[in-house]
Amino acid sequence: MTYQIDKNSNISHDKGADSKNRTSKRTDRKKLRQNETIEAKVVKWANPSIDATVKFFNSDYQGLTQSDADARLHRNGLNEIRHDAPPHFIVQLLRSFNSPFIYVLLGLAVISYFTDIKFAEPEDQSWVSIMIIIIMVSLSGLLRFIQEYRSSKASENLKSLVSNRATVLRRENKNEVGVLREIEMKKLVVGDIVQLEAGDMIPADIRLLESRDLFVSQAVLTGEALPVEKYDTLGAIAAKTANRQESNVELGALDAPSLCFMGTNVVSGSARGLVIATGGETYFGSLAKNVTTQKRVETHFDRGVNSVSWVLIKFMLVMVPIVFAINWYTKGDMLSALTFALAVAVGLTPEMLPMIVSTNLAKGAITMARRKVVVKRLNSVQNLGAMDVLCTDKTGTLTRDHIILEHHLNVKGQTDSNVLSFAWLNSFHQSGQKNLMDRAILKGAVDADIPNRTQVYQKIDELPFDFIRRRLSVVLSEPNGKHIMITKGAVEEMLEVSTHFVDDNQVKPLDAASKHAILSQAEFFNEDGFRVLLIASKMIMDEETKSQYTTADETQLVIRGFLTFLDPPKETAEAAILALKNYGVAVKVLTGDSVSVAAKVCDLVGLEVNKPLTGSDIDKMDDVELCQLVENTVLFAKLTPLQKSRVIKALQANGHTVGFLGDGINDAPALRDADVGISVDTAADIAKETADIILLEKSLMVLEEGVVKGRETFGNILKYLNMTASSNFGNVFSVLVASAWLPWEPMLAIHLLIQNLIYDISQMVLPWDKMDKEFLKTPRKWNAPNIRRFMLWLGPTSSVFDISTYILMWTVFGAGAAYALHGGTAGQDIMNSGWFVVGLVSQTLVVHMLRTRKIPFIQSCASWPIVVSTTIAIAIACYLPFSPLASSIGFIPLDGSYFYWLVATMVAYMTLTQIVKTIYIKRYGEWY
Numbered sequence: 051m052t053y054q055i056d057k058n059s060n061i062s063h064d065k066g067a068d069s070k071n072r073t074s075k076r077t078d079r080k081k082l083r084q085n086e087t088i089e090a091k092v093v094k095w096a097n098p099s100i101d102a103t104v105k106f107f108n109s110d111y112q113g114l115t116q117s118d119a120d121a122r123l124h125r126n127g128l129n130e131i132r133h134d135a136p137p138h139f140i141v142q143l144l145r146s147f148n149s150p151f152i153y154v155l156l157g158l159a160v161i162s163y164f165t166d167i168k169f170a171e172p173e174d175q176s177w178v179s180i181m182i183i184i185i186m187v188s189l190s191g192l193l194r195f196i197q198e199y200r201s202s203k204a205s206e207n208l209k210s211l212v213s214n215r216a217t218v219l220r221r222e223n224k225n226e227v228g229v230l231r232e233i234e235m236k237k238l239v240v241g242d243i244v245q246l247e248a249g250d251m252i253p254a255d256i257r258l259l260e261s262r263d264l265f266v267s268q269a270v271l272t273g274e275a276l277p278v279e280k281y282d283t284l285g286a287i288a289a290k291t292a293n294r295q296e297s298n299v300e301l302g303a304l305d306a307p308s309l310c311f312m313g314t315n316v317v318s319g320s321a322r323g324l325v326i327a328t329g330g331e332t333y334f335g336s337l338a339k340n341v342t343t344q345k346r347v348e349t350h351f352d353r354g355v356n357s358v359s360w361v362l363i364k365f366m367l368v369m370v371p372i373v374f375a376i377n378w379y380t381k382g383d384m385l386s387a388l389t390f391a392l393a394v395a396v397g398l399t400p401e402m403l404p405m406i407v408s409t410n411l412a413k414g415a416i417t418m419a420r421r422k423v424v425v426k427r428l429n430s431v432q433n434l435g436a437m438d439v440l441c442t443d444k445t446g447t448l449t450r451d452h453i454i455l456e457h458h459l460n461v462k463g464q465t466d467s468n469v470l471s472f473a474w475l476n477s478f479h480q481s482g483q484k485n486l487m488d489r490a491i492l493k494g495a496v497d498a499d500i501p502n503r504t505q506v507y508q509k510i511d512e513l514p515f516d517f518i519r520r521r522l523s524v525v526l527s528e529p530n531g532k533h534i535m536i537t538k539g540a541v542e543e544m545l546e547v548s549t550h551f552v553d554d555n556q557v558k559p560l561d562a563a564s565k566h567a568i569l570s571q572a573e574f575f576n577e578d579g580f581r582v583l584l585i586a587s588k589m590i591m592d593e594e595t596k597s598q599y600t601t602a603d604e605t606q607l608v609i610r611g612f613l614t615f616l617d618p619p620k621e622t623a624e625a626a627i628l629a630l631k632n633y634g635v636a637v638k639v640l641t642g643d644s645v646s647v648a649a650k651v652c653d654l655v656g657l658e659v660n661k662p663l664t665g666s667d668i669d670k671m672d673d674v675e676l677c678q679l680v681e682n683t684v685l686f687a688k689l690t691p692l693q694k695s696r697v698i699k700a701l702q703a704n705g706h707t708v709g710f711l712g713d714g715i716n717d718a719p720a721l722r723d724a725d726v727g728i729s730v731d732t733a734a735d736i737a738k739e740t741a742d743i744i745l746l747e748k749s750l751m752v753l754e755e756g757v758v759k760g761r762e763t764f765g766n767i768l769k770y771l772n773m774t775a776s777s778n779f780g781n782v783f784s785v786l787v788a789s790a791w792l793p794w795e796p797m798l799a800i801h802l803l804i805q806n807l808i809y810d811i812s813q814m815v816l817p818w819d820k821m822d823k824e825f826l827k828t829p830r831k832w833n834a835p836n837i838r839r840f841m842l843w844l845g846p847t848s849s850v851f852d853i854s855t856y857i858l859m860w861t862v863f864g865a866g867a868a869y870a871l872h873g874g875t876a877g878q879d880i881m882n883s884g885w886f887v888v889g890l891v892s893q894t895l896v897v898h899m900l901r902t903r904k905i906p907f908i909q910s911c912a913s914w915p916i917v918v919s920t921t922i923a924i925a926i927a928c929y930l931p932f933s934p935l936a937s938s939i940g941f942i943p944l945d946g947s948y949f950y951w952l953v954a955t956m957v958a959y960m961t962l963t964q965i966v967k968t969i970y971i972k973r974y975g976e977w978y
Contacts, residue, residue, distance in 0.1 A: 100282070103257050109241035109324055111259070113219030113228035122239035129238040129254055129328040131312070131335040139199060146195035149404040150359050152187055154366070158392050158399075159183040165389045178939075179389075182803040183396060186810065193814065194405040214738060216253040219243040219322075242325040246310070247481075248318045248514070249714075251739060255332045256310045256323035258282035262481045263512045264319035266310055267718075277317040277516075281307045304333075315718070318514030320481040355407060357834040358771055362778075365841075366398040369782045376789040386795075393799030394785055396806060400774045407767055410817045414763035422746035423756045424731075430742035432767075433726040434709065435760025438634055438829040439701050440753070441694075441720070442711040444641040444648055445486070447750065448655050449617040453486040455494035456580060457614040461551050461564075463571060467498065469611035472585050474500045476536045479509045479524045487583065487615055505529055511599045518690065519543060520642075525590070525599050533590040535599070537607055540644070540688075541572045544584040544609070551609035560609065568609065576646025579654070580614040623655040626750030633757055634828045637750075638684055638701075640694045640710075640720070645687040657684050665689045668696060676700045694720040707829065711745075711753065713737050728753065764830050765821040768978045770813060772840050773900045777809075777893045779845030784852035784889075793869060794878045796856060796885045798940050804930075805890045812894060812923040815915035822902050822910055825978070840978070843970050844900065844963065848892050851959045852885065858951055859884040863944075883931040883941045887952065890927035892959055894920045899963045903977035906960075928952075 104111065114122070162179045170176075214235045219228040219242075230245055235253040238244070244253060252266070258280060265277040304311065310323060313334040329335055374391035378384050411432065415425040425431055442448070458470040474495035477488040495501060507526035510533060515522040521539025528534060537544065545565055550557050558564070572582045586607035627637050637657060641648050645662050652659045662685035668676060680700045689697070694710075698720055701708045710717070710724035713733030721727035721740040729741035738744060745752050788796035797805075859881045860866040868877035897920055902910040911917075928949070931941040971977055 100257075100259055103326070104259070104324060107241040107324060107326065109243065110224075110228075111243065112226075113221055113243045114239070114241055115221055115223055119220060119237075119239050119242065122241065123237060126239060127329060128236045130236050131329060131332070142199055143191075143195050146404070146408075147187070147191040149190070150356075150363055152191060152404070154363065154399050155183050155187050155396065158395055159187075162389070162392055165385055165392065169385065176800075178800050179393065179803055182800075182807055186396070186807060189811070189814075190405045194408045214251055214253070216250075217245040217247075219245065238325055238328055240325050240328055244323055244325060246316050246321045246323065248316050248320070250316045252310045252312055252314045252316070254312050254325045254329075255327035255334075257326050258308050258310065258321055258323045261321035261323075262319055263514045264321045265317045265514060265516070266314050267317050268304055268311065268314045279307065280310055280321070282321070282323075318516065319512070355403075355832070357832060358837055359403065361834045361838055362398070362400060362775060365775075365779070365838075366395055369398065369786075370395045373782065373785055373789060376786060377795065380789060381794065389799045390795050390802075393802040394782060396803055398778045398782060400771070400778070403770065403774075406770045406813065406816060409814075410763045410766050413817050414759050418756050418759050421755045421759070422752055424744040424746065425742075426744060427742045430726050431760050432764045433707065433760070434743065434756050435758075435762070435764045436707040436829050436831050437709040437726060437757060437760075439636050439638060439706045440630060440709045440711065441638045441640045441698060441701070441724070442750070443714070443717060444639055444643060444651055445617060447620075447711055448623045448639065448651055449619050453490045453581075453615045453617045455487075455490040455613065456616045457575075457612065458494070459614070460611040461553060461568060461571070461609060463612075466611055467500070469585055469613070470495055470498060471500050471504050472536050472587055472610050473538060473613055474504065475507060475526060476522065476524055476538050476585065479507070479512070479526060480514075480522060481512055486617070487581070487613075490615055491613065507534075510597065513599060513601055513604065515539075519601060519604070521547075521604070523599075523604055532592070533595045535588045535590060535603065535607070536585070537587070537604060538583050538585045538613070541569065541582055541584050544586055544607070545569070547604045548584075548586055548607040548609050550606070552611075557608055571612065573646055575612070575614050576644055577650060579618075579647060579650035580616055581643060581647050583613045583615075585610045585613060617651075619651055619654045620749075622749060622751050626754055627656055629754045630750065630757065632827065633754065633761075635757060638680075638686065638697075640686045640689055640697060642689055643687060645685070648685055648687045652685055659685045662687050665693045668693050673700065673703070677703050680704070691717070691719045695723045698723050707831065711750075758826055761826045761830055762821045763817075765825050765978070766817050766819055768830070769819065769901050770816050771837055772844075772978055773897055774813075775837055775841040776844040776900065777848065777896055779841045780848035780852070781889065781893075783846055783849040787849070787853055788856055792856065792860075792881065794875055794881075797882050797889070800939055801882055801886050804939070805886060805893070805927075808890060808923050808926055809893050812919040813897070815919045818915045819901060819913045822904060824903070830978070836976075836978070839974070840970075844966060847963050847966050848896065848959065850962065851892060851955050852889065855885050855888045855955065856881070858955075862951070863948065879940055879942045883936075883944055884948065886941070887927050887931065887944070887948075888955060891924050891952065891956060894923045894927070895956060895960065896963065899960055899967070903967070903971055905964065 098106075159180050162183065166174075166176050166179055215232045216235045216238055217230055218233055218238065220231055220233075221228045228243065235251075238254050240254075242254075243259070244256060246252070246256075246264070258264070259282055261280060261282040264280045266280050267277045310321075311334060312327075312332040327333075327335075370391050373394050374387050377387035377390055381387060411428045414431040415428055418425055418431065445453075458466060458473065460466040460469060470491075473491045477491040478495075478501075480488070505528070507528060510525040510527050512525070513523040519539070520543040521537055523535050523537040525533055525535050537547075545560070545568065549560055551560050551564060551568070552558075568584075572584075575582050586609045588605075588607050590603075630637055639648060639652055639657065645664060649659045649662060660682065663679060663683050664686075665688045668686070668689070671679070676696065677700045680697055681704060686694075686697055694712075694717070698708050698710060702723075702725065707725045709726045709728055710720045711728040712721055713730050714737060717729075717733075717737050718740050721729060721737060726743060727741040728743045728745060729737045730745045730747075731738070733741075743756070785796065860877075863880055863884060865877035865880040865884075868880065897916065898906040898912055901912060901916070904910040906912075912920075930936060930939075932943050933941075936942065967977075
């Protein structure tokens with residue numbers, strides 16, 4: 051990535067536009083100047099000598115003293131980029147009111163000001179409607195803010211448990227020798243000397259002081275998948291610069307081979323470097339400053355919430371004008387009709403949705419934290435619940451992550467200490483991060499006293515492991531000065547570069563028959579669940595020796611023998627896979643290991659492998675063919691990092707919500723591309739940084755609990771949406787009927803507002819409700835059309851009894867007689883009081899009816915907070931017509947016999963709702 055700035059050209063983000071406004075141009079030029087400054091600043095340190103660089107930053111090859119580091123940290127601040135810091139609480143507070151429903155309510159409050167205050171007669175002026183709307187807005191926004199702020203604080207505390215660390219050279223005073231110690235990455239300062247190994251994330255912008263076969267992935271900055279080699283020597287830098295100049299290619303900051311950049315990661319090799327920039331002054335930090343000013347890409351969860359929100363808003367925009375038109379036409383009073391229509395609009399607005407969503411997600415994240423699951427991104431709670439395919443690596447997830455060197459054999463299958471000696475030389479002298487097999491080799495060699503019986507070698511060079519060659523070589527100098535290459539790697543890849551093998555201390559040609567025998571022997575071990583590596587060597591002729599070797603030198607190797615490793619499956623793996631299957635989550639294994647080993651492990655943990663796919667198979671397929679095959683394939687073996695990502699994208703293209711569990715360097719691309727990336731606290735830095743969720747215990751059982759909590763969280767959000775949408779639709783339908791028939795509104799605008807306020811407050815405890823076990827068994831996704839269908843089916847059931855209440859109040863309780871005798875608004879207070887109670891009680895009771903697909907109170911009971919809140923709401927509804935406030939808000943006490951009719955109406959309403967619900971479930975096969 052190189053920023054090339056042509057000062058004579060016009061800069062535009064839109065190629066089809068001829069010009070930009072002046073403000074946009076100034077902003078573009080400012081950003082380009084900033085990047086140009088960062089570019090020049092970073093490149094400046096690519097070429098000066100190492101001594102000059104160390105001197106300029108007042109550093110030392112033995113590292114900074116602790117007091118000096120503390121002073122620099124206090125002066126320059128933490129090594130954090132801008133997006134890592136949580137927003138200020140004021141910003142969070144303002145964001146809590148950023149909701150389309152809040153905007154709708156505020157717009158209605160403004161209109162209400164004109165109808166109730168500005169243009170109303172002095173005696174009719176009232177602030178009540180405006181105050182109720184403000185209370186609703188305040189409750190929604192403030193409660194959302196409180197939950198999100200608490201969750202943010204809790205999340206920051208939890209993230210500290212899995213913070214990335216860096217290895218730095220520090221000393222107590224200037225007379226001491228520096229000691230390597232691990233510190234939090236955010237406490238690095240300019241001038242620190244850091245040690246880098248394979249798997250490390252580059253913690254800051256670094257000028258290399260020394261390096262060994264260092265390969266760095268810069269994909270986070272450049273998008274390039276292949277790692278690039280980095281050097282510390284000026285000679286290599288000068289040569290690379292000269293080549294670029296000869297090719298007329300500009301050398302940009304990221305091309306500088308002596309510089310490593312914050313956010314990239316070490317794939318192989320080792321190095322020591324000087325920190326030249328931290329935090330916002332790094333190259334990555336400068337890009338982050340620009341990114342934070344842009345709108346973040348919406349997640350699947352955000353899009354789901356927005357789609358549902360706009361369905362409800364569009365419904366309101368259609369129905370409210372109809373209510374207004376009918377009331378104006380039938381009553382002849384435009385202002386009164388407008389006031390009533392505004393109240394209906396408020397009643398239709400699910401203003402508590404943002405608060406309900408935030409509270410559910412925050413509660414889910416906190417609950418998951420108690421189960422050793424750290425949620426880095428709040429929305430991933432729902433994504434985890436929506437997950438229907440889990441892709442996982444094999445080692446440490448299905449297996450115990452404790453590899454044992456079981457055999458060291460020659461090509462005849464006999465134990466051979468020479469094979470172990472060569473393996474020890476390879477693993478001992480490699481500079482990269484030693485994996486579990488290397489550690490097993492080193493332990494096995496120590497147990498066999500190999501180090502004490504092997505002559506001393508001097509390391510010349512190393513060809514680090516990569517996921518294409520699948521082997522690692524070291525070049526050593528024997529005591530007599532001759533060079534020997536020792537290579538270990540995967541069986542097939544080793545045979546590709548080998549021409550001979552050792553048999554009875556004799557070197558023999560590796561013909562087709564011998565290759566077949568070696569492959570058969572390896573396959574035999576694989577089928578028993580062993581992982582197999584081949585160990586080989588090559589004596590290098592004196593005239594071919596050199597100080598640096600390349601992968602092209604890995605030819606004409608001599609096979610020495612086999613190394614077999616055992617990583618037994620976890621005892622809990624089979625139960626966990628079965629549990630996930632019962633919850634509708636298919637488990638697929640994506641591994642770089644061989645087919646036979648992975649298939650054996652899958653068999654032991656209960657995964658049925660029909661026909662596995664290998665990385666080479668995938669490379670031969672186009673996207674269409676791969677999308678077809680991934681559906682029924684359980685095991686994907688011998689995959690490169692990019693092939694893992696391709697499998698995940700194919701599953702997503704088929705409509706699946708995909709989770710990926712991984713912890714290695716090679717898992718970072720898949721973690722980024724999955725709908726929910728899951729890692730563990732012991733993972734490589736780049737894996738932890740990329741993941742959405744961190745498991746403090748690498749177990750599928752822990753993950754299964756997270757899936758359940760995610761679905762419970764989403765279920766309670768859906769409850770509020772479906773119940774509110776159906777109730778609101780029923781109320782509007784009832785209002786339309788009443789407006790066309792009654793001589794006045796069935797309820798005043800203030801009654802609708804009070805009713806809505808009481809109902810919404812009662813719903814604040816909904817996140818603490820339980821979900822039916824049947825609901826949790828299936829992955830759930832946002833489905834706006836389903837909510838619309840639910841609303842149209844269940845909403846009119848309440849209207850049946852609203853209309854029956856109109857008739858009851860008109861005939862039995864005298865509203866019609868009063869109107870006939872006195873005209874005007876006579877009888878309206880009777881109608882208002884009766885329908886208010888029925889409307890609020892039915893709307894509250896429907897919570898119990900619609901929260902479950904079962905028979906409420908008998909087969910499924912709500913949690914005690916729901917029972918208490920709905921009971922209080924019903925009590926308030928029944929009390930208001932008798933309260934001291936009754937006359938001031940247009941209510942009158944109801945006759946005692948009314949409550950017999952109320953009980954009968956509610957019983958009939960719940961019965962009809964249950965019938966409609968049963969028909970709905972039978973027809974559509976689902977609830978929510």
